[in-house]
Amino acid sequence: MDSGGWGTHAVELAADHVVKRFSSGGGGRAGREWRALMLLAAYAPGLAPVPGTADLSAEEPTVVMSRLVGVPLRGSPLAAEQVRALADAVNELHTAVPADVLRQVPVRPGQQGDLIVQLKEWAVTVRPRVHGPVGRAMEDGLRWLAQSGLSSDDGSRVLPVFGPGDGNLANYLWDGSRVRVVDFEDSGRSDRAFELAEITEHVGSWVEHPLDVPAFLACFDLTAAEEARLRECRRLLALVWLFLLAFDQENVRNPPGTAERQADRLWQLLA
Template sequence: MQTQTHDLAFTATEVRKRYVSWDRGEAEREWSCLTLLARHAPGVAPRPVRRESHDGAPVVVMERLPGEPLGGAPLTPMQTAALGRVLRRVYDVPLESVLAAGLEERRYGPTSFALTVADWLSDSYELGECRDPELVGGAVDAAARWLTTRTFPQPQLVALGIADLNPANVLWDGQTCRLVDFEDGGLTDPAYELADHLEHLAGRLGGVFDAEALVDAVGLSDAERERMRAYRPLWAAFWLAMLLPGNGGFRRNPPGTTEAQAAHVMALLD
């Protein structure tokens, strides 16, 4: 599952992002995404400056953007509208340019992610560490069954996506949102992206995103909204897996977070 993937160093004008290794292709994805956005949607994300290596690890150097990370409070209507506009600019990067850049499906993309999460949930966990092992175990079993029997929408890999919309990856300067952290980005479906964004634990627990308002701001079609709703339980199940004992999310979050996520998963499945 997810672990720390990079270290950051800042100057007044640049951010130097050093990745842990070459193995998962984060540096390549980030550079390709930033290059496409600089060409087709300037101002949405940092401008890529140069590539380096340090102690055998890849480095991407990018411009330093103004603004402060979101996430400390629910977004205002102005912030939601601005975030919707910037996400739409990302999705509107011409598909032929994304394909020509050689970008493949985003990490944890829609073609195989359900089976991956089901496999994670099938592992053995010491649920006795949970406050309510019965609730958590029931949610794990229900989510695993749902993931292996559910027929998901046919993936529509038609757009570029950031993948990880932790609110901390959205910078706000008082008027404009800008996005950082494209190391998992790539070819995707906007409906799948929004499901991921709305279920992100850092945003959902703090009520950062107003789901309906953000979807409206992005401008999803009726068909896309239907696909988004179909994908939300998948991402809720992903966060349940991350919050199980032995995984990083269990250690980093307050006691009771796993139970709250289990209840959320059950509510979505119902």
């Protein structure tokens, strides 16, 4: 989820490379970015930028990588071949890192446990100030969360995958034949259900030109346990986005009424 990353880095674009400069005290973002680029260069060459150099000990750490050619998938309608290519890229990303290597990769930030802690805080600090349908949807979502059992189900019963840490379709680039991936500052070990939920429930997947979620998810051969977890993770991510979009009233990033539309999305997922 990219909502917490605003202002964490600056990007300098050159003809053939990109310099990503991270703010001081960036919470390990530069290190995660570099680790992801190195892992994917070794196990999924061509899927992500080629790592160049990194200065992780600088006051403002930098990571240099190749510049990929492609158009972000966010912001325009997606043809069926693009949805399929997106799924292919996501599947390759999830499965590229061998199991013995993946075990050494820390759990990515912003995973389920982190989100539940954040929601409990928002329930006290934010919920009382929000009214109307958005407030009612928050109440319903928090009631579901308390009964969901997610606090004791951390995804350990499903196979781990490598997660990029951001479901924004702007980070998936279409070059006319395949999709490549950028932005790994919140990457790490995760599970497939959570990662797929992060893509389908990201505001960028529906606020402008909606992703065909059934077609996208049909590209993955999920186990019964993953199917059940995906349903719960989609609800969790939808609730998180409801709170995030409620903040738009103070710092508008999306069209008017987006929070109300998100309330409807959450209710549909809770039904």
